[in-house]
Amino acid sequence: MSFKAEYIWIDGTEPTAKLRSKTKIITDAPAGLDSLPIWGFDGSSTNQAEGSSSDCVLRPVFSCPDPIRGGEDVLVLCEVLDTDLTPHPSNTRAALAEVAGRFAAQEPVFGIEQEYTFFQGARPLGFPEGGFPAAQGGYYCGVGSDEIFGREVVEAHLENCLKAGLGISGINAEVMPGQWEFQVGPLAPLEVSDQLWVARWLLYRTAEDFGVSATLDPKPVKGDWNGAGAHTNFSTKAMREGYEAIITACESLGEGSKPLDHVKNYGAGIDDRLTGLHETAPWNEYSYGVSDRGASVRIPWQVEKDGKGYIEDRRPNANVDPYVVTRLLVDTCCTALEK
């Protein structure tokens, strides 16, 4: 018998890395991560190596059923290594693995809200040729063909994520026509990040069959149209048990150089999206507040009421690297909570 394993990795495209994948035929039915061999690719075609020394190594880090091919075929997310088997400079997962391991006792957990926009040709779905649709207001969580564009793709993507066994927790139509969101989590830092990358790959791959492309561009239409973010919900065991830890986490994110350290790593083009308009806080001013969708970090009302729960960092762009945002949040908040 032969089986298909789709090896997926994150490339070295600047300033925002892209997903790449290729298929490996294997003769034994895939039996978990350890049964999947390391593999390689031409790094000179992905901005990860020079042509004269082009080999890069793919090491499987997460696998799941392939919902598109079905049967026993699998998707295999990989990290990229140099040929000496040390992490490649483009490999941001390795640094997260270290930080997540160091703070594992605090049991950090994330839920990431991935916003994105469908395009057909040069226009977002729902944008008429040579013009603009009705102003924003009715599209968010809307219903009806005058408000909703791309639902069939969204439903197919959701179904594929569920068949793959990913920890997807919901979907909704967003504020701009053609803009949508799915959420992954709550899960531990490496799990949420690996699964978000696979869910992104499934989004592009599912949309491909509909002749539609999906983009994580944080500001796909300039002007009075919402950008696309990746609100990152975060808690530790202490935060899930008491309010003092919630406040400690919020305060820690505002200390010294932390606001800038975070924001500059929250996705390319962050200042185009975090303008202070369209439910964002200005990129250069840190704030937090209960129920406040104009703050950098929101404490949901229910969390204040219950006196425990989680916080939402609203700053990350849709194109953020989840390995980076989860590492920064764990590092900053868990260091403060440890004191």
Ligand code: ADP
């Ligand atoms: P919003 O009101 O901001 O649109 P969503 O419902 O889209 O919120 O997303 C909330 C996210 O928070 C979900 O992904 C959910 O899994 C996650 N979440 C819930 N509880 C926790 C928690 N204790 N720690 C971290 N994330 C959590």
Ligand code: MN
């Ligand atoms: Mn949401």
Ligand code: MN
């Ligand atoms: Mn949100």
